[in-house]
Amino acid sequence: MARDYYEALGVPRGASADEIQQAFRRLARRHHPDVNRDPAAEERFKEINEAYQVLSEPSTRARYDRFGENFRQVPEDWEERVAAGAGAGAGPGGRGPFGGARGRVWTGGGGDGGIDLDDLFGGFFGARGATGPIPGADQQAELPLTVEEAYRGGRHRVTLRGPGRSGGYEVEVPPGTVDGQRIRLAGEGGRGSGRGPSGDLYLVVRIAPHPRYRLDGRNIHVPLPVTPWEAALGATVPLEAPGGTLKVHIPAGSSTGRRLRLRGQGMPNPHGAPGDLYAEVRVMVPPSLGPRERELFQELAAESSFDPRRQP
Incomplete structure (x- = not known):
């Protein structure tokens, strides 16, 4: 096991599920090998994932909080086994199914409050008198x-x-x-x-979070950069999508924020209809203008009566 999982995600032990998820997404975005070429990033990303997989699942997190680094050796139904041992099913001498006193609650860590897992599980199977096969935990x-x-x-x-x-x-x-x-x-x-x-x-x-694609179930959202003249006049432009290059028709008069729906171009679905892809228009202007470009834009400014700040 790596270092403490809470420490790996940079959250306190009492962190909420939302705080844990936010910490994971923030760190995953920073250390994912696709966006961070540092050789150490991949190992850090694996550490983050390992911590998140444990702390994001309530039952697994509860076992980790209780048993520490030995939590993987504890069956998922340990609480039910403890409860069963505290009742009439206790073994000889008033000991529970884990070989401990009735009603005892075990806590992680060392010292007197620690757990000897060999004794714990040996006591359970011995107290119940189990001689048959016991399935392993999922x-x-x-x-x-x-x-x-x-x-x-x-x-x-x-x-x-x-x-x-x-x-x-x-x-x-x-x-x-x-x-x-x-x-x-x-x-x-x-x-x-x-x-x-x-x-x-x-x-x-x-x-993992992606710099361009945003997933919503099986739907994919992606920005579509266009020039001012493509947006004003309409055009057909290429769009890079997870499945390859698509051709997207931009209707004339499209402004930034307009969403164009491409049916069935989202995530595939082996058991039903695929998702859709939504291309969001983003009108981009040239970062610098040549003399003739500047002249044409000035002519357009003088000729056009369009005012985007005037309410219709």
Whole structure:
């Protein structure tokens, strides 16, 4: 495990879910390898993702807060097991299912308040008298993708760090994968006990912020720079989109802020209709003018009665 996850994101331990998400997005935008060429940026980005994947999931965050760096070894239903051990199911001598006293609440850290996980789980299985197989816990991790990678899909290699993990996984990402979508890797979760099957590993897709594209579900929003004459006279111009270059028709008299909808050109959808692409017109003026250009603009200014500040 890397350094403390809260420290990695630069948030206090009592941070809200919104504060954690905002911190992640801010840091991801700064350290994503597509925008930061510093060799250390990729490792920092992985550290940020690892911290966010744990702290953004309430149940996982609760285990991390309680058990510290050993949280991955604790089953997801540990609270139910503690509750069961505090009742009639307690083992001999008034001890609960984790081998501790009835009703005891375990906290992370060292000293007397710490946890011996071997005793904890050994006590659980021994107290319940379980001799049969115990399934492993499902686990969750994040899969960071760019907008283009999510659009195209394809095979990706994922390397995860943690107890009992080595090497990487080849993951098939469906075209049109959206933020928050989960990809299941059967049998790659926590190890079972007593020949019990391993749990599953769920990869949660997180699409990194993009300097041009903004996603809204399967819809894609992208700025469309145009010249003053293209906006005034109308034109057909090229537009770079995640799926390739598109031709966009600009109606005459288009002003900055006008949205042009291209149906079906958003994120693909393997199980239904694709999203749409919205190109937002942005009228751009030349940063400098040649003598003839200046003359023509002056002629236009003298000839035109258009006043954008006058209310119709």
